[in-house]
Amino acid sequence: MKPSLVLKMGQQLTMTPQLQQAIRLLQLSTLDLQQEIQEALDTNPMLEREEEGEDFDASDPMAESLEKAPDGATSEQPGAESRHEDSVSTVESFDDEDWGERIPSELPVDTAWEDIYQTSASSLPSSDDDEWDFTTRTSSGESLQSHLLWQLNLAPMSDTDRLIATTLIDCINPQGFLDEPLDEVLGYFDPELDIELDEIEVVLRRIQQFEPTGVGARDLRECLLLQLRQLPSETRWLDEAVRLVGDHLDVLGNRDYSLLMRRMKLKEDELRQVIDLIQTLNPRPGSQIESSEPEYVIPDVIVRKHNDRWLVELNHEAMPRLRVNAQYAGFVKRADSSADNTFMRNQLQEARWFIKSLLSRNETLMKVATQIVEHQRGFFEHGDEAMKPLVLHDIAEAVGMHESTISRVTTQKYMHTPRGIYELKYFFSSHVSTAEGGECSSTAIRAILKKLVAAENPKKPLSDSKIAGLLEAQGIQVARRTVAKYRESLGIAPSSERKRLL
Structure with missing residues (x-):
């Protein structure tokens, strides 16, 4: 065979960089999105943050809150996307002569920039300041081992006993129990040290006097x-x-x-x-002893009731307001093809697309959240027992989007409600059939099961079969193994372990 050139025609689906960016921003959580926005602000000079207290265009879609009308529609202003793309604000400009008067041509000898002008680094408190506590700003979660070692350093011991205590502390699990038998711990030491089992037992008793009380035990x-x-x-x-x-x-x-x-x-x-x-x-x-760092949840959507209406709005406090810097945008010349002008033109286009992607993310999030509130109105009124069955396909049909898009929107996105903060995926659940031919949400069944267990006789707790019978009496057809699965998901122990004295 000889190599040859062949011309073929075909069709294939490709994603533009703008679409890829929009999809990537859509699936980010609020904390990740804030980090993405900060990175864009650091790398793109055309983007700037709207500081609090500045005049912001009231027609800017990023500053609008969408409300859910009584009939389930959202009050969304038309043309918001185009207005937001073109919305720029003026930035204070400084004359070169003013800068020349403020900054001398030469600084005094043996001085630094921080001596004349305050910077972010020089604004930090000095190490000699009594109010400056470095540990409170840099400390992380403390582990059980570090907590025990800190107490060990305060205890008077010989070098051999301290070596034994350090080895024993390494063998204590996060629950506070000693994992290794003492005879195995004895094998960890050099035979030349001539350490005996009785010495390890004595040191272990010293450790068992440390805080928290009960640490170092070998069994319950x-x-x-x-x-x-x-x-x-x-x-x-x-x-x-x-x-x-x-x-x-x-x-x-x-x-x-x-x-x-x-x-x-x-x-x-x-x-x-x-x-x-x-x-x-x-x-x-x-x-x-808490060793893990705390995890913070920032709600993306806020749901509240006002005048017998459930209102849905974005949490704008968690999202910085962005705009295109008007001064830098004015430097772009259309007919200029120099490298600097081309760079600025590309940065301006990226800034506009980034703002447009953020706007698209917020609009999609609002549409999905509004439909969830409309479908689960009973939950907001009466609680978990009124939760209706809901799957991604139902919301996808209502908003005219693909199920994969709905899955991205509802992942790591949270809704603040009068009943607490929930992930959007919480409102999606499977269903079981009822005696009347209807459907009941699995979340509602869990709520009913929890209520039945709370009201049971502690001396004679309800078995899974008995709970299934009580649910069937309410028209909910659930098998015993399904009740056991729901009970385990709620962290409720079996009936034999729930038995207690009155």
């Missing part, structure tokens, strides 16, 4: 006993609680209260008070 029984022994001696029912945890913890775990009363020789009311004392203890003492 030892953890609870450590906490009980550090309570004041005059604590009521303390001796009975120590005896119950030490000798009958397995019976308590099986919730066999009649057997406990016989073995402990206590009446029902006395046993209840002993168990109440034990329930004040922490079975996972290490969880008191």
Whole structure:
């Protein structure tokens, strides 16, 4: 075969850079979008942020709030997209002569720029300032190991004991329990150190006196006993609680209260008070030390009720207002093809497309949020039990978009409502059939299940089969395994573990 040139015609679907940018911004969360906007402001001189207090064009779509009318429509002004693209504002200009008067040609000898003019770096407090606390601005979440090591540094110990304590602390899991048996810990040390098992046991008891109380325990029984022994001696029912945890913890775990009363020789009311004392203890003492950084949620949409109408509006406080810098835009010359002018023209076009993509994102988010509120009006009025079945296809048909677009809009986007802050995906749920031929949302079934468990008799908790029967009596046909799945998703224990004394 010989190489040859062949001309073919065909069609293929391609995405323009503008469309790719719009899709990428659409799926970003609010925090990620703020970072994206800041990056655009840092790299594009044509973009600028509208500072608070400045006059902002009232017709700017970025400053408008869309309200949901009684009939479910949104009050959206036509032509907002084009107005926003062309909206620019004037920027204060400085004459070169003014700058020449303000900045001398030469600075005094042995001086720095910060000595004459204040900068962002020089505005920071000095290290000698008593009010300046570096740790409060740079510290992160503390781990359990670092918390224990800090206490270890304050404890008087020999070098050998400190080495043993450091090794034991490394073997403590985030829950506060010692994972490794002491004989295995002994194998971690050099035989030349001549460390014995009794020494490790003594050091472990020292660590078990650290905070949080109960840390360093090898099992749940030892953890609870450590906490009980550090309570004041005059604590009521303390001796009975120590005896119950030490000798009958397995019976308590099986919730066999009649057997406990016989073995402990206590009446029902006395046993209840002993168990109440034990329930004040922490079975996972290490969880008191928070090592993870807090996660913040910024709502994208705000829903509120005003004059018997549910209003939907964007959270403009979480979104910086952007505009095209009029001064820089005025430097662009149409007929000039120089490299500088071409760069400025490209930056101006990118700035306009970026603002247009943000506007498209907000409009799409408003459309989807408005339809969700319209469909789930019962939830906002009455709570989870009034939640209706909803899938992505329903919203996609209502707003005339593809399901993949709806999925991007509802991912990591949050709605602030009078009932709390919810991710948009929370309002989507599957359904089960009812006896009347209708449909019931799985979220509503979970709410009903939670309500039934809260009202059950603690001595005789409802089994999954009994809950399924009660739901069927309300016209909701749910299998027992479905009830178990919903119960586990709510973090509700089985009936055998929910049994307790009144």
